[in-house]
Amino acid sequence: MRILLIEDEPALGDAVATHLKRSNHAVDWVQRLDDADAALRAVDYGLVLLDLHLPDGRGLDLLRQLRKADDKRPVIILTARDQIRDRIEGLNAGADDYIVKPFDLDELVARILAVQRRSAEKASPTFRAGNLTIDQAARKVWRDGDEVQLTAREWALLECLAQRAGATLSKAQLEEALYAFGAEVESNAVEVFVSRLRKKLGADAIHTVRGLGYRLER
Amino acid sequence: MRILLIEDEPALGDAVATHLKRSNHAVDWVQRLDDADAALRAVDYGLVLLDLHLPDGRGLDLLRQLRKADDKRPVIILTARDQIRDRIEGLNAGADDYIVKPFDLDELVARILAVQRRSAEKASPTFRAGNLTIDQAARKVWRDGDEVQLTAREWALLECLAQRAGATLSKAQLEEALYAFGAEVESNAVEVFVSRLRKKLGADAIHTVRGLGYRLER
DNA sequence: ATCCTCGATCAGTAAAATGCGCATTGGACC
DNA sequence: GGTCCAATGCGCATTTTACTGATCGAGGAT
Numbered sequence: 001m002r003i004l005l006i007e008d009e010p011a012l013g014d015a016v017a018t019h020l021k022r023s024n025h026a027v028d029w030v031q032r033l034d035d036a037d038a039a040l041r042a043v044d045y046g047l048v049l050l051d052l053h054l055p056d057g058r059g060l061d062l063l064r065q066l067r068k069a070d071d072k073r074p075v076i077i078l079t080a081r082d083q084i085r086d087r088i089e090g091l092n093a094g095a096d097d098y099i100v101k102p103f104d105l106d107e108l109v110a111r112i113l114a115v116q117r118r119s120a121e122k123a124s125p126t127f128r129a130g131n132l133t134i135d136q137a138a139r140k141v142w143r144d145g146d147e148v149q150l151t152a153r154e155w156a157l158l159e160c161l162a163q164r165a166g167a168t169l170s171k172a173q174l175e176e177a178l179y180a181f182g183a184e185v186e187s188n189a190v191e192v193f194v195s196r197l198r199k200k201l202g203a204d205a206i207h208t209v210r211g212l213g214y215r216l217e218r
Numbered sequence: 219m220r221i222l223l224i225e226d227e228p229a230l231g232d233a234v235a236t237h238l239k240r241s242n243h244a245v246d247w248v249q250r251l252d253d254a255d256a257a258l259r260a261v262d263y264g265l266v267l268l269d270l271h272l273p274d275g276r277g278l279d280l281l282r283q284l285r286k287a288d289d290k291r292p293v294i295i296l297t298a299r300d301q302i303r304d305r306i307e308g309l310n311a312g313a314d315d316y317i318v319k320p321f322d323l324d325e326l327v328a329r330i331l332a333v334q335r336r337s338a339e340k341a342s343p344t345f346r347a348g349n350l351t352i353d354q355a356a357r358k359v360w361r362d363g364d365e366v367q368l369t370a371r372e373w374a375l376l377e378c379l380a381q382r383a384g385a386t387l388s389k390a391q392l393e394e395a396l397y398a399f400g401a402e403v404e405s406n407a408v409e410v411f412v413s414r415l416r417k418k419l420g421a422d423a424i425h426t427v428r429g430l431g432y433r434l435e436r
Numbered sequence: 437a438t439c440c441t442c443g444a445t446c447a448g449t450a451a452a453a454t455g456c457g458c459a460t461t462g463g464a465c466c
Numbered sequence: 467g468g469t470c471c472a473a474t475g476c477g478c479a480t481t482t483t484a485c486t487g488a489t490c491g492a493g494g495a496t
Binding site for chain 2: 493
């Protein structure tokens with residue numbers, strides 16, 4: 001998991017980056033907020049370590065901005081002992097944890113692991129449709145609470161229907177979603193997979209709209 | 219989770235106790251330090267709310283005493299706005315958080331939840347999946363109680379699967395996690411390491427979902 | 437108009453044929 | 467020794483084919 005470290009003090013930043021790398025984490029270290037901004041846009045970090053006092057702006061604003069954009073990636077705040085207000089503002093702004101400088105590097109690693117574990121748990125926005133529960137991130141489906149094993153195509157079809165639950169999708173649309181660009185299929189593939197899904201998920205899971213396509217009721 | 223409230227002001231104590239009870243917490247309210255002492259001995263509290271100015275002694279001493287006895291239960295300090303010294307001393311003495319009077323009761327509840335979450339995290343850093351026991355912090359794995367030695371890549375792969383145990387992860391996702399930025403691998407590296415992990419951890423440790431990826435059962 | 441019949445089209449299912457995705461191995465490279 | 471790559475063979479998901487069943491509209495009889 002790749003980590004973004006935002007810290008302007010060279011000594012501390014270097015120490016943290018080195019130690020984390022030694023603990024087998026991939027770390028990018030930036031010293032300014034606008035660099036952080038650019039890095040976040042370019043790379044898919046799994047976690048952010050954020051010092052709140054930076055030369056070109058308030059770290060807190062970066063955090064608020066992230067959360068406002070519905071970005072739920074874990075953020076751990078690095079704060080000095082006397083900046084107690086920051087800590088609390090940080091937590092209120094959506095930080096996942098904080099650690100007080102000067103801190104033990106092993107403790108930081110422990111916190112990182114803890115936060116990652118926690119965020120891995122919460123980050124599964126499952127949604128329900130009839131007697132089905134669908135977890136897109138985990139690629140899982142439950143029927144009446146029992147997990148159902150799907151094959152790749154079956155899942156792709158269900159995912160497509162679920163993403164636009166309530167809407168009727170034409171067979172052409174579904175075909176497009178199933179077969180990555182160009183790979184035309186000249187058969188009733190969609191119907192075949194609808195059939196198999198119905199067998200696994202229940203006959204009334206997918207509603208056919210004759211002449212138009214299929215629909216997953218919300 | 220049962221909470222001990224140590225607060226001598228009747229109006230505040232009553233308000234806090236009532237509000238917490240309404241938020242489905244079990245609360246015991248004491249007004250004196252020796253009562254608190256007795257209560258702590260008698261009941262297994264999960265969290266302590268501590269006013270530092272009490273008629274029969276300093277709350278700080280109670281806190282220090284707890285920490286000295288290696289008691290790591292979370293403590294939140296209740297303090298007046300002008301008593302800044304107290305807050306800092308409190309944190310140094312091992313408090314987990316503090317809140318300034320007069321405070322919003324809902325904020326107190328939020329703090330309590332945050333602190334509880336954090337302390338629950340510290341407690342059990344190891345987790346189980348089937349016949350495997352995985353300690354992320356120590357980077358160790360046991361199979362049926364016997365420790366298994368893993369290489370760096372093997373561990374990285376297992377860690378990734380473990381962090382999202384139960385979810386199906388695509389090979390692309392696993393590759394991304396294994397190879398920090400840029401170091402693209404154009405081979406069946408993931409498959410190879412899955413194979414080696416299976417050899418070490420048992421054939422059924424990692425489940426393949428054909429066409430989708432791999433999954434570590436919870 | 438209403439009802440029924442019939443044919444045509446579209447949808448559902450089963451089962452066989454195909455070919456891709458995966459596991460595994462041995463050897464090269466660092 | 468750890469990691470990465472290439473080649474092999476196998477098994478299962480996919481795809482196709484072909485058949486059965488469902489639905490609808492047209493048109494004739496009442």
